[in-house]
Amino acid sequence: GENVEQxxxxxxxxxxxxxxxxxxxxxxxxxxxPWYKQELGKGPQLIIDIRSNVGEKKDQRIAVTLNKTAKHFxxxxxxxxxxxxxxxxxxxxxGKLIFGQGTELSVKP
Amino acid sequence: NAGVTQTPKFxxxxxxxxxxxxxxxxxxxxxxxxxxxDPGMGLRLIYYSASExxxxxxxxxxxxxxxxxxxREFSLRLESAAPSQTSVYFCxxxxxxxxxxxxxxxxxxxxIL
Numbered sequence: 001g002e003n004v005e006q007x008x009x010x011x012x013x014x015x016x017x018x019x020x021x022x023x024x025x026x027x028x029x030x031x032x033x034p035w036y037k038q039e040l041g042k043g044p045q046l047i048i049d050i051r052s053n054v055g056e057k058k059d060q061r062i063a064v065t066l067n068k069t070a071k072h073f074x075x076x077x078x079x080x081x082x083x084x085x086x087x088x089x090x091x092x093x094x095g096k097l098i099f100g101q102g103t104e105l106s107v108k109p
Numbered sequence: 110n111a112g113v114t115q116t117p118k119f120x121x122x123x124x125x126x127x128x129x130x131x132x133x134x135x136x137x138x139x140x141x142x143x144x145x146x147d148p149g150m151g152l153r154l155i156y157y158s159a160s161e162x163x164x165x166x167x168x169x170x171x172x173x174x175x176x177x178x179x180x181r182e183f184s185l186r187l188e189s190a191a192p193s194q195t196s197v198y199f200c201x202x203x204x205x206x207x208x209x210x211x212x213x214x215x216x217x218x219x220x221i222l
Contacts, residue, residue, distance in 0.1 A: 006151075032209060042216075043213030043215045043216055044152070044213045045213070089151055089152070091151075091209075093208075095208075096154055096168065099151030099153070100151055101150060102149075
């Protein structure tokens, strides 16, 4: 079955810097790759997703890139702000969604 | 606009007790899901319901049952709680044509002693 590995587990950046979180997946047939943001005490919130027929997708300060050959995808957050501090999860799906282990992002003012 | 509402928010049970976790969505979504979240393991799918009247097993269904009561409500039942079921449980929903969760509730934190 699908396995998703996410790195790093924790990430600390200064406000205004960029943050990059990387995920690898094992099932080459996976075709949907969402990213979720989870704030303390809340449920995950879908922030961006990409399908396998697209290499990159942007939404304001957030972008996701997909390399199908290498079976990895990444989340890029530019001009980070303190409110970006949260746990971020990647996931991959062919049928059922398999989640990565999460990255705790801390943005220091 | 409530979205996905889960009750209760917190619960402590003793081993062997039973309990039903409630979930309701007000977005007229067809698909609903139950996940559990454990430290260092991300979220794992317990059961899902693609439409009213249908349910299917996910990755970790053992020890759980579900009921899709109507289009709005999807409940998760623990018949005989075990300490290994201590977790945070999330319900989610998605719109017609979407096969993956889009909106999550804020979770039920369940401790089993």
